Amino acid sequence: MTFNRTMLGAATIVVTGLAWSSASAQTIGIAIGSEPTTLDPQLRDDGGERQVTDNIFETLMTRDPSGALGLGLAASEPVLVDPTTWEVTLREGVTFQNGEPFDAAAAAFSVNRVIDSGFNSEQGSYFNTITGAEAVDATTLRVTTSGPDPILPTRLYWLKMVPPIAAAEAGFAENPIGTGPYKFDNWRRGSSITLVANEGYWDGVPAAPEVEFRFIPEFGTRLSSLLSGEVDLITNLLPEFVEQVPQSFAVTGVELPIILLSDENEPVGDVRVRQALNYAVDKEALAEALYGGYADVMQGQLLAPSYFGFNPDVKGYPYDPEKAKALIAEAGAEGAEVTLYGTAGRWLKDRELVEAVAASWEAVGIKPDVRIVDFSEYLDRFFDPENRQDAFFTVSSNELMDADRPFSAYYHKDGIGAPNHNERIAELVDSARTEADPEARAAMYQEAIQIAFDEALYVFLLNINDVYGASERLVWEPRVDGKLLAKTMSISE
Numbered sequence: 011m012t013f014n015r016t017m018l019g020a021a022t023i024v025v026t027g028l029a030w031s032s033a034s035a036q037t038i039g040i041a042i043g044s045e046p047t048t049l050d051p052q053l054r055d056d057g058g059e060r061q062v063t064d065n066i067f068e069t070l071m072t073r074d075p076s077g078a079l080g081l082g083l084a085a086s087e088p089v090l091v092d093p094t095t096w097e098v099t100l101r102e103g104v105t106f107q108n109g110e111p112f113d114a115a116a117a118a119f120s121v122n123r124v125i126d127s128g129f130n131s132e133q134g135s136y137f138n139t140i141t142g143a144e145a146v147d148a149t150t151l152r153v154t155t156s157g158p159d160p161i162l163p164t165r166l167y168w169l170k171m172v173p174p175i176a177a178a179e180a181g182f183a184e185n186p187i188g189t190g191p192y193k194f195d196n197w198r199r200g201s202s203i204t205l206v207a208n209e210g211y212w213d214g215v216p217a218a219p220e221v222e223f224r225f226i227p228e229f230g231t232r233l234s235s236l237l238s239g240e241v242d243l244i245t246n247l248l249p250e251f252v253e254q255v256p257q258s259f260a261v262t263g264v265e266l267p268i269i270l271l272s273d274e275n276e277p278v279g280d281v282r283v284r285q286a287l288n289y290a291v292d293k294e295a296l297a298e299a300l301y302g303g304y305a306d307v308m309q310g311q312l313l314a315p316s317y318f319g320f321n322p323d324v325k326g327y328p329y330d331p332e333k334a335k336a337l338i339a340e341a342g343a344e345g346a347e348v349t350l351y352g353t354a355g356r357w358l359k360d361r362e363l364v365e366a367v368a369a370s371w372e373a374v375g376i377k378p379d380v381r382i383v384d385f386s387e388y389l390d391r392f393f394d395p396e397n398r399q400d401a402f403f404t405v406s407s408n409e410l411m412d413a414d415r416p417f418s419a420y421y422h423k424d425g426i427g428a429p430n431h432n433e434r435i436a437e438l439v440d441s442a443r444t445e446a447d448p449e450a451r452a453a454m455y456q457e458a459i460q461i462a463f464d465e466a467l468y469v470f471l472l473n474i475n476d477v478y479g480a481s482e483r484l485v486w487e488p489r490v491d492g493k494l495l496a497k498t499m500s501i502s503e
Contacts, residue, residue, distance in 0.1 A: 037220040038484070038499055039241035041232045043355040044385040045200065045225040050183040051170040052124040055132040055426070056389065057356060057407070061245075062203050062223050065496050066107075067170040067188035070098055070117070070151075071163055075489040075498075077411060079163060083112065083171060083189065085149070093158045093446070094141075098151045098166070104212045106173040108187045114145030119174040121153060132393055135419035135426060136168045136410065139443055157444025160451070161318075164410050191216045191497040201225065205496070217500035227355025227385075236479050242501075243486070243494070246358040247479040249302030255479035260304055261488045263476035264409055266312055267363060269350070269469035270402045270420065270429040277346040278400050282337040283376075284466035287348075287401075288327035289334035290374040291367055297472055300359050300366065304475040311459040312406055312416045314473050319413025319442075319455030324463050326470055334374040349379045352403035353388040358474055364403045367469065398429050401469075409491045413455040414443055420468070421458055430467045434458075 046059035051067045072082040081087070085099045104112040121143035124131050139159040144152050155162060176187045186194050191213070192205035202224045207216050224241060226232045232244040236255060252258040269287075277283045297305040310326035313319055338344055348371065352364035361382055368378035378401075383391070391397070392404065404427060406416045419425045422439045423432055435458045442454035462468065476492050486499045 036218055036501055037222055038218045038243070038496060038501065039222050039224060039235075040494060040496075041224045041226045041235055041241045041244040042494075043225075043227050043232075043246055043357070046203070047386055047389060048183045049186040049194065049197070049203075050172075050177075051186070051188070052120070052129070052131055052133065052172060053183065054389065055393075058225070058385070061494050062205070063170065063186060063188070064190075064493050065192040065205055065221065066186050066190045066194055067172065068190050069167055069170055070100075071167040073167060073409075073489070073491055075487050077490040079167060082167075083117075084166070088153075088163045088166065090162075091152075094155045096153045096155070096162050097146065098153065100149045100151060101212065102149055104189055105210070106176070106187055106189050107193050107208055107210075108173060108176055110173040110175055110187075112171060112173075112189050113148045114151045115148075116174055117151045117171055118143040118145045119177075120171045121151075121169065123172065123177065124169060132426060133168075135415050137165055138414075138418050140165065155444070158446040159444060160446055160448070161410065161412050161414060164412060168409060192221060195220075216497040218496060221496040221499075229355070233479065236481065239481065242481040242484040243499075244479045245476075245494075246355075247477040248359065249304045249477060251479070252302075252477065256482040257480040257484065259478040259480065259486075259488045260475045261490060263407075263474060263492055264314075264411070264490065265357065265405045265407045265476070265492065266308060266314065266416075266473050267357065267360075267403065267405045267471045268308070268312060268420075269367065269471070270404060270427060271467060271469065272398045272400055272429045273431060273465070273467060275398065275400045277341065277343040277376075278348060280341045280343065281465055282341040283343050283346070285327070286334040286337040286341075286343075286374060287371055287376070288466050288469050289330040289337070290370045290376075291327075291469060291471070292329040292370065293326070293471060294329070296363065296366055300362055301472070301474060304477055305472040308470040308473055310463045310470050312420055312468070312470075313408070313413055313459075317408060317411050317413060318448075319417070319452055319459075321456040321459040323456075324459055327466075331370075331374050338375045344375045345377055347377045347379055348400045349381065350401040350403065351381050351383065351388070351391060351399050353385050354382050356385050356388075357405045358477060360403070360405070363471070367403075367471070393426060395426075402427075402429070405474075407492065414439075417455065417458060418443070421462055430462075430465070432461065432465065432467070435461055 044058035051063040070084040139155040195204040205221045293307040310324040354361035438454045438458040445451040
């Protein structure tokens with residue numbers, strides 16, 4: 011066995027390797043935990059979809075494996091021409107895979123499509139300052155915002171470019187067309203999606219001629235598929251198996267699991283009960299017992315310490331089951347039922363984490379009703395603001411590495427996943443979004459964090475590592491944003 015530890019930016023990567031042999035085919039097989047609900051990259055906020063479409067579609071800005079922002083389809087850094095207008099110069103000579111030109115008109119179409127209220131994208135929290143876009147000329151895009159937006163270039167890292175003609179066709183969500191290094195080939199429903207190399211890719215033909223994404227929610231089956239040589243990469247490798255696979259990779263990720271608590275459903279509408287549900291959970295024990303140390307305890311906020319807006323004065327709820335019991339008794343909630351929704355296979359040990367939290371709640375006098383549903387139903391329930399559940403497990407992935415996206419989605423009362431009605435938090439999030447002064451902006455987020463912490467609007471859990479298993483023949487480097495970019499993968503001889 012070989013062991014190597016390197017530093018990737020601010021993130022530690024651990025790689026282990028064991029001798030192993032595989033078939034000689036050049037197809038790269040990747041097992042993911044959920045089947046995409048669509049292949050339209052602008053419609054849903056669906057991790058399975060992103061894992062596939064990140065290889066078909068591209069964005070104006072990109073990140074390198076360490077998370078540093080760089081150029082994608084943009085030829086140069088976006089330029090602020092006035093407080094609410096940015097201009098982006100685009101690469102010349104890029105075409106979509108169907109021959110449509112990628113130009114400023116296509117870029118403007120892509121921006122305007124995803125922010126159109128009629129389109130009803132679930133990705134609105136990524137782009138909530140953008141009011142429109144227009145083509146100045148063939149290679150110059152102008153993007154306008156509702157106010158000063160200091161992270162507009164970062165938003166453009168997430169906004170995928172789509173072809174105007176093809177995207178208007180009814181079958182686009184099943185036959186995606188982008189500018190990326192891989193083209194859609196086929197979708198075997200319930201089984202897999204196959205992509206083939208784009209021979210006309212503007213940045214060079216990728217090394218692997220074909221990539222197959224297999225949908226395998228159950229961990230044991232994913233592991234078996236890797237060990238048998240059927241796939242080359244599996245996501246959500248359980249930490250206890252890192253020594254049993256040919257290669258393993260672990261990188262500090264952007265995923266923060268939390269439980270959203272309604273501030274109006276009983277009994278969780280009582281702040282004392284919400285605080286008790288936090289005190290009831292031993293986060294340090296979960297990090298060690300469930301994740302083998304491949305996780306850190308969240309510090310009472312939906313941000314990692316390296317993200318803009320982090321409040322260093324908020325340290326999180328300590329494990330104190332006796333205090334939890336006292337608060338539940340004070341609220342008259344002994345034996346009260348709390349419905350807790352989750353899913354299985356989408357994130358690392360998601361079911362196990364939900365069930366462990368439920369057991370902690372039961373130990374302090376709450377009766378949890380745990381409902382693990384398939385990912386499609388999970389998304390439908392999550393994005394239904396008219397039917398907020400008592401408690402809802404989710405994992406916030408903060409690829410923007412800034413407070414705006416998670417706060418817009420989960421802290422703001424009108425956010426897609428917000429279970430609260432707090433007017434002051436909403437005011438702070440709205441103001442911070444367009445505040446140009448970094449210190450003033452950070453202060454607003456930090457006040458919002460303190461309010462949400464005091465109100466216990468969430469059960470703050472962990473910052474989990476991304477852990478992968480790989481075949482011996484796969485040459486690859488994981489990324490802090492969790493993207494599975496097949497163009498960065500190859501098969502060793």
